[in-house]
Amino acid sequence: MKNKLYILLGIIFILLIFKLGNWGLTESSEARYAEIAREMVISGDYINPTLLGIKHLHKPPVTYYLTALGYKIFGINEFGARFFMQLGLVLQLVLVFKISLQLFKSEKIAVAALLIYFSFPITVIAVRTLTTDAYLTTFILASIYFWLQYKTHLKPYNLYLFYFFLGLIFETKGPVGFMIPVTFVITYKILHKNKIEANIHQFLGFILFLLVSAAWYLIVMYKNDGLFDYFINNQLVERISENNFKRGKPIWYYIFLMPLVGMPWLFYFIFYFKKNIKTILKQKKTDFLLIITFLTLFILLSISTSKLILYVLPLYFILAIFSARYLSLCSEKTMKSISNFYYVLIITVTAALFIASFLNIELTINRFYSFLVFVFFGIIASLLKTKILNTNFLKPAFLGVVFIVSIIISSDFIFKENELKINSVKPLAEFIKNNSQIENEVVVYNYLLPSLSFYLNKDITTINHGKYTTEREVQFETNDQWKKHLINYFENSERERLLKLASDKPIFLIKRKKDIFPDTLNILAKKLNHKKNFDKFEVYY
Template sequence: MLGSWGLTDSSEARYAEIGKEMYMSKDYINPTLLGIKHLHKPPVTYYLTALGYQLFGVNEFAARFFMQVALIFQLFFVFKITLLLYKNEKLAFTATLIYFSLPIAIIAVRTLTTDAYLTTFILASIYFWLQYKQQQKTYLLYLFYLFLGLIFETKGPVGFIVPLTFIITYKIIYKDKIETTIHQFLGFILFLIVAASWYVLAIKNNEGLLDYFFNNQLVERVTKNKFNRAKPFYYYLLLIPVLGLPWVFYLFLYFKKNIKTIIQEKKTDFILIVTFLVFLLILSLSTSKLILYIFPTYFIIAIFSAKNLSHCSAKNIQLFSKIYLFLIGLITCSIVVLAFLNLNLGFEIHKIYALIILVISISFSITISKKIANTNYLKPTYLGVVFIISVILSANYLFKDNELKINSVKPLAKFIQENSQTKPKVIVYSSIIPALPFYLNQKIITIKHHTPTTQRETQFETSNAYKEHLIDYFTDEGKERVSNMNLDEPTYLVVRKRDTIPTSVQLFINKFKHKKVLGKHLVYY
């Protein structure tokens, strides 16, 4: 299932290709993308991706495998954290089921990014800290510091916001004194070793990297629209409900009924609210915003939704169950209808798979409806799991049959391979397409022009070897290289349809005899 659709551009393909280049080169200090050092982020995601390739070979399944493992650990930690906070196994199990059925949780582990791993380490750090507070076993303290270090090696200091806000608020609310024991000191040393290991080696090997980390990757990422990710302040306020449907509405209902008590009592619920709001505020103030940045706080939404559900009347539980039954029927029946009706929607749906999904989903829904009483507040959560599994199955087959529609260039790479008897020269104009070298298993040439993504960080390169595969079209030398390029050997030029082509580049394009339209790309050959 994980390998049934191609890598999507640009984030997933970028992480997959960097992991592949690391796996092939065995250089675990200097991650590279298309042969050029890519030191934007710490390397844990690349390490796990490379390990996936070591176990399963270089393919999509291997690239995505450890994210599914991460989800399993997330579910474990959500259960344990809820249990430690509220001492109620049924509530903890409910929160776990809700967490699994959140759309954002599935989105995060079906596309390769750092966010699934970061969230896992954040949950682990909170869990081991809470467990240590209750049991006072020193190995739990060391595990807490270990995962803090892994957070830093996954996404840098931004990952500390959630666990540190949680811990600081907890200590203030419960008047918990700061410990100054030898184990706290040694644990902090462990954190420093884990957190700083790669940074120290990378800075040692790359002059000027420390300044680059601080100014380019920390300060400018927060204060400037350096990566074209600027969104309005209220971006996450609009996004959170969508990615938490329909459970987020239970959260609102819980707050409506209990907010005054929560503020007055200032206990566990209050700690979770402060943690959520602090993280939300910091993300909202930052100029760099992406959908999955907010993911580490969704365990809080799951917990509050479970608490609301546990206090619902039988009438409301029955209502929530009917809502999920409706949603399950809607998505599965819609897939079947679209599969059998030729509506020319621009994508394909396999008829047999659509029927299988319908039968499985409806069968489980009917079984749950009959076996679990309407008064049991677990009933809507089981139906929520059936709903999200229906979405996953439907998405898998939609993605598989419509790769170009989901921004995957796998069909483009396949076209080049099938039309080339020998290894061709592949050129990409004014964009970075990491999935092409991943699938073609060869280096490609990038023409740097106009698009910000082609402005590579080359200041850490120790030789000019990278210039063989990166043509700077802003220079006279680059323009000359393009104009005089030998097209006697098989050559493919990939251009995005939306790009405005200058006259000088158009002259080069006119030398090609054939053109193929593949999704949003034009392939000249």
């Protein structure tokens, strides 16, 4: 089984990195992380992350460091930015397998959990654009696995690894990342009636956690007065209680969206829970442990003001394990219905892609390629459906993997041909490069476009006219150098500087189509001879 598992993981990794740098960085999150890491590499300052030349101390730096390492190995490009997330997903699959094996002592259930976890759309979404969530989930799973290993084998090195990964969680997302492993450990101890341990290894492990988790925070707070209050009030309390980051969603947000990025397994999790609720509550064993962990984080995330769908990614390993358990217990008829569902889904999605290539829609779809995808995955799905017996409960899980692989392969090429549609401004940056004969200034009106700086490899100027993303936090700047590339339109002197900037050298002035230039910029735009449209953007030059 191990050799087959390694081969499977190798194939998955190759599929994940295939054409990984094929499409441009997407705004805004991916472009922001990628540009911060680029500025780190260029400046050599790995303590104070900057975005467009201004300190950006919103998050701890692990994601930036891993991205910067990708740049060092593969160059400053999209592939380098995304590479380690793919490796992170493969590690997540290994950890889901090992956690499942540890909990249920069944290789088949563990393999099914691995396959199901990979077949969730959300797990793939999390690694196709650069964010912290893929790394955070990897560290959370690692901490849970090494905790289970320690409780089983009582080897101290597993305890140290548990504390080490807790430290990495803190250096990736701050204290909010602790919720799953801490809930899991506390519930585990209560269910197994474990006493609080007090020994040298626990003490040293906790010291290791403090060293790993606090290292960057202590250094950066020492160098930036007032940063402690900023972390507590702005980045922790306000994220939970206020909508300062425009991520406010209703309390039912995750109830509605989680099934869409976890279909169809989320429904089978509900069936399993409904069927076994009395046993689970009575025995209070492994199932109960996982459910309490799931519900605790789900409730906390739902009542929090700040919500993004990827915040619930760490919950899906629990859904994968429950789905694998359900498959191992369900009837042949149920397994057949799940297999049929996936078979129809694969044929429908790939056929729809091919049909869409004939239609007059906004997306550009290569007809020949979409036909190959339809035929290839149709054949693979048909072979799996007919050759694997319905009594083999891994059959639906394998079909789920075929479905998600068809999505990965299709999206890689669709994204490349529709970069502007997926919110990448790479074509716009290439246009500026091709039309720049001498040194010029790139000015963006009332919108933050970090990927422009990434692709042009130069500083760009942002005009702040009230858009919340352009209102940068400059309280930690030690000089006025940041003002050179941030213009406050509300100040008369800054508007004059803008006009002077345009007279000193050629400029490219960029705005979103839905925005309306104020008077000063209208005057400036009329002086520029050319205009080019790029989907949501207009470029004056």
